[in-house]
Structures are given as structure tokens and as C-alpha cells.
Amino acid sequence: xxxxxxxxxxxxxxxxxxxxxxxxxxxxxxxxxxxxxxxxxxxxxxxxxxxxxxxxxxxxxxxxxxxxxxxxxxxxxxxxxxxxxxxxxxxxxxxxxxxxxxxxxxxxxxxxxxxxxxxxxxxxxxxxxxxxxxxxxxxxxxxxxxxxxxxxxxxxxxxxxxxxxxxxxxxxxxxxxxxxxx
Numbered sequence: 001x002x003x004x005x006x007x008x009x010x011x012x013x014x015x016x017x018x019x020x021x022x023x024x025x026x027x028x029x030x031x032x033x034x035x036x037x038x039x040x041x042x043x044x045x046x047x048x049x050x051x052x053x054x055x056x057x058x059x060x061x062x063x064x065x066x067x068x069x070x071x072x073x074x075x076x077x078x079x080x081x082x083x084x085x086x087x088x089x090x091x092x093x094x095x096x097x098x099x100x101x102x103x104x105x106x107x108x109x110x111x112x113x114x115x116x117x118x119x120x121x122x123x124x125x126x127x128x129x130x131x132x133x134x135x136x137x138x139x140x141x142x143x144x145x146x147x148x149x150x151x152x153x154x155x156x157x158x159x160x161x162x163x164x165x166x167x168x169x170x171x172x173x174x175x176x177x178x179x180x181x182x
Contacts, residue, residue: 015145015169017056017159017181019045025154027056027181029161031172036165042154045181049130049140049157051095056157057140060180061128063173067115069123076124078170080177085122089115093141101131101141113142121146124166128159128179145179 017038020026024044029036046055066082067089076082087106092099094110104112115122122144130143140157148160159179161169 013172013174013176014060014178014180015173017179019182026152027159029159029165029169031169034168036161036168037152038165039148039152039155039160040181041157049143051093051138051140053140054154054156056155056159056181057130057143058181059130060178061130061143063145063175063177063179064127064129064132065175066124066126067122068125069116069120076170077167079174080126080170081175082124085115085125087116091115091142095137095141100137101135119149121149121160123147124163124170126173 016030017027020028020037025040025042027038027040029038041054041056043054045058046053047058049055049057063080066080067085068076068082070084090104090106090108090112092102092104092110092112094100097110124147126145128143128145131139131141144158146158146160147163147166
């Protein structure tokens with residue numbers, strides 16, 4: 001059993017994401033005794049995720065790896081494999097492309113997301129196994145656990161937390177940690 005800095009036990013390697021009362025695009029993320037607010041998809045949650053629907057999939061997704069912006073944060077305390085984001089890193093979100101829901105390299109013509117975002121949401125970005133190990137067209141792409149926009153604005157389907165909360169959770173997140181959206 002792992003412990004936080006205050007010696008509170010972390011009983012589970014499952015991160016629970018449950019809806020917060022009052023707003024469909026808000027959630028609470030819980031890992032053991034740590035509970036933090038989060039933003040989720042602008043359309044709330046769905047069991048039938050589709051590309052571009054703006055919803056966070058109701059599912060259990062394992063963490064695969066992560067990314068961090070090169071110039072910050074310099075050091076992350078986590079056993080999860082974290083790669084430094086380069087300018088040429090993109091994520092394909094074009095369902096018809098063979099690289100759909102995969103990391104690709106610029107230049108890349110089909111629809112994609114830049115990993116080195118100007119809004120810094122992916123300064124810390126963890127890849128959840130949604131439609132990655134078993135890909136299907138139009139089931140949704142780039143479902144990440146990343147940093148929030150100011151005011152906990154909704155995401156396009158990801159789970160997003162405040163940077164201070166990400167730093168609290170990262171030491172307990174490793175490959176295979178389950179993010180369970182209820």
C-alpha cells in the first residue's frame with residue numbers, strides 16, 4: 001500500500017472520475033483519500049463515444065504513458081514513462097487516416113492536434129487507453145488526462161485537473177493505473 005506525503009494510505013491504483021453535482025462538464029477525481037475537482041467533456045459523459053462529440057467516455061481506461069512540455073515542469077515525480085514534447089509532435093484525429101488516434105510527426109496533412117499547445121494544457125498530458133490498443137474509426141481520439149483551462153472550462157472529451165492537483169496525483173500514477181469514468 002502506498003502513502004501520500006502526509007502518510008495517508010492510497011488503497012487503490014484506480015483513479016475514479018465521477019460527475020460533480022450541478023454541471024455536466026465538471027467532475028471529481030479520487031485516488032485513495034485524495035479528491036480533486038476536474039473538468040470533463042463539454043457534452044458531459046457518454047457510454048457511446050464518437051469522434052467530435054465533446055463527451056468523456058464512460059469507461060475504465062489504463063494509463064499508457066505521458067508527455068511533458070520541454071521547458072516546464074522540469075521534474076515530475078512519477079513512475080509513469082513521460083516523454084518530452086517536441087515541436088513536431090502531433091496527434092492524428094482524422095478517422096479515415098491509418099494513423100488515427102496515434103502520435104504522428106509534422107509535417108502531417110490530415111486533421112491533428114498539436115502536442116505542444118499554445119494554451120499549455122498538455123504541459124503534462126497522460127495518455128489513457130481509449131481507442132488505442134483496439135482502434136476503431138470514429139470512436140474518439142486524443143482522450144488524455146491533462147491540465148485545466150482557467151475556470152475549469154470543459155474539455156473536448158478529456159479529463160483535466162489543476163497543475164497543483166496533477167503534481168499531487170502523479171507520484172501514484174504508473175503504466176496500467178486505471179482511470180475509471182463513472
